[in-house]
Every structure is written in C-alpha cells, then in structure tokens.
Amino acid sequence: xxxxxxxxxxxxxxxxxxxxxxxxxxxxxxxxxxxxxxxxxxxxxxxxxxxxxxxxxxxxxxxxxxxxxxxxxxxxxxxxxxxxxxxxxxxxxxxxxxxxxxxxxxxxxxxxxxxxxxxxxxxxxxxxxxxxxxxxxxxxxxxxxxxxxxxxxxxxxxxxxxxxxxxxxxxxxxxxxxxxxxxxxxxxxxxxxxxxxxxxxxxxxxxxxxxxxxxxxxxxxxxxxxxxxxxx
Numbered sequence: 001x002x003x004x005x006x007x008x009x010x011x012x013x014x015x016x017x018x019x020x021x022x023x024x025x026x027x028x029x030x031x032x033x034x035x036x037x038x039x040x041x042x043x044x045x046x047x048x049x050x051x052x053x054x055x056x057x058x059x060x061x062x063x064x065x066x067x068x069x070x071x072x073x074x075x076x077x078x079x080x081x082x083x084x085x086x087x088x089x090x091x092x093x094x095x096x097x098x099x100x101x102x103x104x105x106x107x108x109x110x111x112x113x114x115x116x117x118x119x120x121x122x123x124x125x126x127x128x129x130x131x132x133x134x135x136x137x138x139x140x141x142x143x144x145x146x147x148x149x150x151x152x153x154x155x156x157x158x159x160x161x162x163x164x165x166x167x168x169x170x171x172x173x174x175x176x177x178x179x180x181x182x183x184x185x186x187x188x189x190x191x192x193x194x195x196x197x198x199x200x201x202x203x204x205x206x207x208x209x210x211x212x213x214x215x216x217x218x219x220x221x222x223x224x225x226x227x228x229x230x231x232x
Contacts, residue, residue, distance in 0.1 A: 123185035
C-alpha cells in the first residue's frame, strides 16, 4: 500500500492561502466549509451557488470565510481534494487487512463499491463539478486519481501472476476496476430497489470474473497455482 501513499505525497501541489497561522483552526473551519459546500453544490450547482450560500450553511460570515479561502474556486478545489484523498485512504485501509493477492482482488472490488455506496452524494459533486477546476487544481486532482489507479494496477498484476494467467492490459483493467463502481452513484436512480449487500456482492463478483479470476468454489481454468509443498 506504500505505492499509493508515495504517489499522493509526490503529487503536484496546490496551496490554498489562509490569513491565519493557527493550523487546527484552519482545518476546522475548512472542514465546515467543505461540508457546507457539498450540500450547496448538490442543491444549486457550482455556478448558481455563492459564497454567501456556503457561509449560511456553514454558519460563517463572508468575512470569516475569506480568512480561510480566497474564492469559491478555492472551496471547490478543497471539496474535490478532500473527497478524493479520503476515498483513497479508506480504500487503502480496507485492503491492508488482506494479504493474499487473489483474495485481495475481491476484497478490493467490494471495498471500492462499498465506499462508493456510502459516499454517493460526494461522488456526484465530484463528477458534476470537477471540470470547473482551474488547470493547476485539475492537475493535482488527476495526479491523486492516477496514483489510486496505479495501486490497483499493481494489485491486479500481482494477483494475475499468482493465478498463472495473463492480463493483456493491466492499466485498462485498473481503470475499469476503479471506475465501474461509480455506477452506484451515477446510476442510483435505477438501482435504488437493489439491497445494498446484493449490489456490493454483484459488482464485486462481476469485476472478479471480468478480470479473469475464479470465485471461491467455482471451477474453471483460473485457479491459484499451488505453492511449493502444497497439495491441491
């Protein structure tokens, strides 16, 4: 999992200026702005929303807001950066508990789907508004996402090697693996009737099979190779 943390740490930087050196206070106030902005952007969209709207929802005056950000565009960047970072960290923590590469493929698929399910509103905000970021902010966000995809590319490559199968294009597979679960948020209008656990299991099973791995208890050519001295 160190690859994801390393990729994020080496991502291009984009600093949001604050007029105070009290870092805990900056963090607390920005947390309030981010939570409020997610709700306002969801209700009104970025263009129609104003800093006054965000301030009302965060119980902060406009004068106070500008002590922690310089513009509404800064707030949008903070929203996208926080959500992508937290999404990555939650997924990373979920995967750290599974050692076997093959088991981690399904665990990874289900973890991504679960996080998408739990953060549907935030995912919608990102997909609806990220294109409005300035080029520097977009570069930072995309670098974080690419670090996330690279982590899954390694996961799938290791599991394929363990299973003795050939993965034709591991980069494409990683993009499919990380993007497909977003349907939970983007297509939720058609998925509301499906119970949560059934949805998560269905997506995970589909991805595992689609990557060429057999599920536990299934036959077929895709099986883990026996380790030295292990009976199959």
